[in-house]
Amino acid sequence: MEPDVSVETSCMIRIAVLPIGPIPPSHFRDYASTLARHHKIELSTISSFYTEHQKSPFSNQPWDSGSIRFKFMVGGSAASPWEDFQSNRKILAVIGICHCPSSPDLESVIEQFSNACKSYSSSLVQRCFAFCPGDSQLEDNSRKEGNLVLFPPADRQTQEFHLHTMMQDVAASLLMEFEKWVLRPDSGGTILKTPLDSQASLSSEEVIKAKKRRLGRAQKTIGDYCLLAGSPVDANAHYSTALELARLTGDYFWYAGALEGSVCALLVDRMGQKDPVLEDEVKYRYNSVILHYRKSFIQDNAQRVSPLSFELEATLKLARFLCRRELAKDVVELLTAAADGAKSLIDASDRLILYVEVARLFGTLGYHRKAAFFSRQVAQLYLQQENRLATISALQVLAMTTKAYRVQSRASIARSSLPNEIVSTHVDGGKTHHHSIVSHFESHWSTLQMVVLREILVSAVCSGDPLAAWSAAARLLRSYSPLITPPGQNNLASELANSADRLPSGTRCADPASPFIRLHSFPLYPSQMDIIKRNPAREDWWAGSGPSGPFIYTPFSKGEPNHSSKHELIWVANPCGFDLMVYSIYLSVHSGNFDSFPISVNLPTNSSKVITLSGIPTKMGPVTIPGCMVHCFGVITEHLFKDVDNLLLGAAQGLVLSDPFRCCGSAKLKNVSVPNISVVPSLPLLVSHVVGGDEAVILYEGEIRDVWISLANAGTVPVEQAHISLSGKNQESVLSVPYETLKSALPLKPSAEVTIPVTLKAWQLGPLVNSGEPPTDGSVVPPGRRLVVPLNICVLQGLSFVKARLLSMEIPAHIGENPPKLVNVENGSSEVTVFDSSESKTDRLVKIDPYRGSWGLRFLELELSNPTDVVFEINVSVKLEKSRNEDNSSVDCDAAEFGYPKTRIDRDNTARVLIPLEHFKLPVLDSSFFVKHTQSGTPGRSSSFSEKNAKAELNASIKNLISKIKVRWQSGRNSSGELNIKDAIQAALQTSVMDVLLPDPLTFGFKLAESSTGRAKLSSPKESVNQVQSPSSKGSVLAHDMTSMEVLVRNNTKEMIRMSLSITCRDVAGENCIEGKKATVLWSGVLSGVTVEVPPLEEIKHSFSLYFLVPGEYTLLAAAVIDDANDILRARARSSSSDEPIFCRGPPFHVRVNGTA
């Protein structure tokens, strides 16, 4: 049998292509393939080479449309015993190929060629093509004529053209030879025999029979030549005659042969046509051919020779002719029948060819499993031959079956198109994508797969292909280890080791063996997480929440491998029954910008481990890590995470044999995918620490402290830009951030350091918070880096506020000589002179001026407790505004803080602090205050009221007042802070705000009349000063002297007030010493019931004189009953009924009466 047979084989002229002389194989292949392109020569093109010597026997030669076909037998072939039966089996021409540069001596080439031709006795035309001759050879050859054809060096196109021309010459020569042969007088009488014809005993009957048959056989042979000459019509005519004769003589074998030839002639005649009628005709005739071949089977020489191979060949020819998807059923039947014939074939090589052809045809049909089945049969036949070349062939054939059995080597998958990958099978819940997963594993034909892999392994070992053996063993071990017994696994392991011994070190194989590797986790470093994609359009690009977009990784310093290397935790499992020594394992990076650090692992039987792999990125760009490179069993393989993930996915659905990780007792772990990593150029790295320890800063409530944060550039590039922003809770507690300090330190050179103070104020004690982080951003190039400096602040409870009260105190004032300084009360904006300039402010605030008394003085009492175990010192200050005084009288009342002496509060003690509130009264009692009466009053100083916005001003003023009071504390050397007691003060003030802030409708004051002389003469003027401020009126009063005094009554309202004024004087005992029987004071003027009218915002004086009989302390009191009080006064006095008299009383004034020496 012959491979590659088809119906058209009968019309092809066989030409042996032989290498002549030494010729490099690659060149020979190249020349032969060039030659093979000229397998069909049009008859129309050879007419110039054709000379008609006699009248051509091919009368119906289609010169315009026909062609002559060649079949090149590269390397030649042995003569077939069936040459007579089918002329196309003859080698009709020999073409030698010579490569001139390697065969300089053309003489010897010619000689070798003629020797080579001798073994092809049937050849009619011989040519030797010499390629690439040198100049000398060209000259040399110019004298010779013959079979040697030199192809002068030329470009490929020219050379092809030359070759084509030469092939036309060969075709023409062959055509003429055929004509000669057909016209030969003895052509009809040649004895044509086949091995079927019995040779030993030619009985007379046989001879007669043979003579009868001779004619038919001759006609058939002529038909064959006609066919070869490209004249199907002539061929058909001869075949018809032959058929007739063969039928008559019962020569079935030749009948079938002639029929076969006629079908070929039919097809050549109808070249290119494929109509169903023709197809049916071919099918019908070929079935007849097959039938007749079968008929020609002769029992007696069945042992020696059988026409079976012709029958099978005919079957295959028909199958190939019909081999199309639509006719699959017919083809399958034919091929099954052909395969059935295999066991009857005598020759093993025939069987091989048969199976090869059957496999090929099934493959053409798209029946890959069938093709694989017969390929495997072929491989088994090869393996039976037990020689190395055959096992290599077996290996190659088996490699072709791996696709159908789904045990492909990954190398072959990579070469062909990658199979559709499993994507998102998880998402769709498994069942729908069932098939795609299955197609990936297909382990359920595991029996077949293991058999195939074992056969590949065996043939690879026998044929000495260690890599293929390694790959097969690796695939077996990896995919089917659960089905292989531990001894079997050990065998495979030793097989792997043996193969690796024969491989050069560092060999790579596409198929991974053990162990199984999956990604466990991908830890990130904080420094890597803080890199932010910089948005040039945004000023505050760092403000985005967290690292945005893909994860970016930065190598910043080779000197610090701890930071720059990227770690992945990898889980390795060895489900096999032998100890696995992994020589090295490292991350596989295809992007080429990553240096991985290999490590070696030893995995005991049925165990798994988690190992850490790391590496350093070397270049910018994305890094992809699809898996690991493993050097194990002497070969380097790549283990992809994806494969194992798929495997585990399959295992979860029960589609795969087993989960290697579960076998090894590992817990289930969810899938981890490798994040996208990209390497960015070096970024600066700021390292921060809080000076004085990175632990939490402990602060007391309200404490203000500077925290020093040191920023050092630990990277290799300078920090050129840096910003500080705050995030987190309690941001308001950061009082100041020294942006300027940081700015001025830029650019921060590598290893340079800058320390910046951040002022913090501890907030109220809540739950213990650690936050308040000013993140610092260092940045250079598009991606920036964010450094978060966490400030852990622990706030402890400090001084606590217990309560606040407003206290009033009556300390009588001394009556002075000079009238108290007055404020210009006429205009509404009463600027009140506060203090005299002659004394130091602190004194005044602390000490009470004896000539002033307690008028307008209130005390705010704060009770504070110290629950801590340290000592606090309290410092109360009232910040005073700058008074815009038009008078010179109050000189330097610039905004100032008046400090009080420090109060010390011991641990676990409470203390009270008094804050005098002075002169906070308003100058005018206005109805506007009562409109929104419930609100707090107005601060006392320097306010002008417009009635419209009085309320708002009131509120503002009270806030203003409160804000002026500051309670600072200090503890130890470096703790200090401020108590936040605004609310408490406000609460304390709220209740008595009216009293504190609103002036009485009338104010009373006493002073010694000016008229009194230097000696104290008791005068009794009675007019008052609004603002007592008479430290200078120090005139003393003498007993037994008439002292003139004045009482000053000021109307603080905007209405005229009429009243009846009374003045009383009491002695130390509080007895009225003006009236009564024991009166010790005489007086002149009116002291009681003085009816006066005070114009609005004016004051009046009422003079009187007192004569003290006894020296000592006296108290003067003024009081008035207001007539016709209006609503404002009533409201101020909080009188409920309208007819209730409104009574006003002034503060007491002391009079010290000295004796008269």
Place this chain on the structure above:
Amino acid sequence: MAGTACFMIVSRNDIPIYEAEVGSALKKEDAAQQHQFILHAALDIVQDLAWTTSAMFLKAIDRFNDLVVSVYVTAGHTRLMLLHDSRNDDGIKSFFQEVHELYIKILLNPLYLPGSRITSSHFDTKVRALARKYL
């Protein structure tokens, strides 16, 4: 009972979900493998043939040497495949029909995922009993 017989159920995804050597002949591992190879190859023919007829029983569709492959295709395209060396179409047809019923019972099991391997020992026993009865 047939000398050699190998019965196999192949799911619609071309995965064998059940296999049994039901012949009376001496079991050899090599032979069992060969049987599977033949059945595997026959799937190519079944896949075309199944659409050419409305009958479920496709009769003998393939052969290799003396072994014949008979196939029964269910509506869900699960293929019951029998490799045998005897010609007993009626028996084989009855065998297939009864196994089909058994298979449907397996499918009705809510815990059975269609397309997965049939592991029920009851099913196995019944199939072997049917093989003894009909083949």
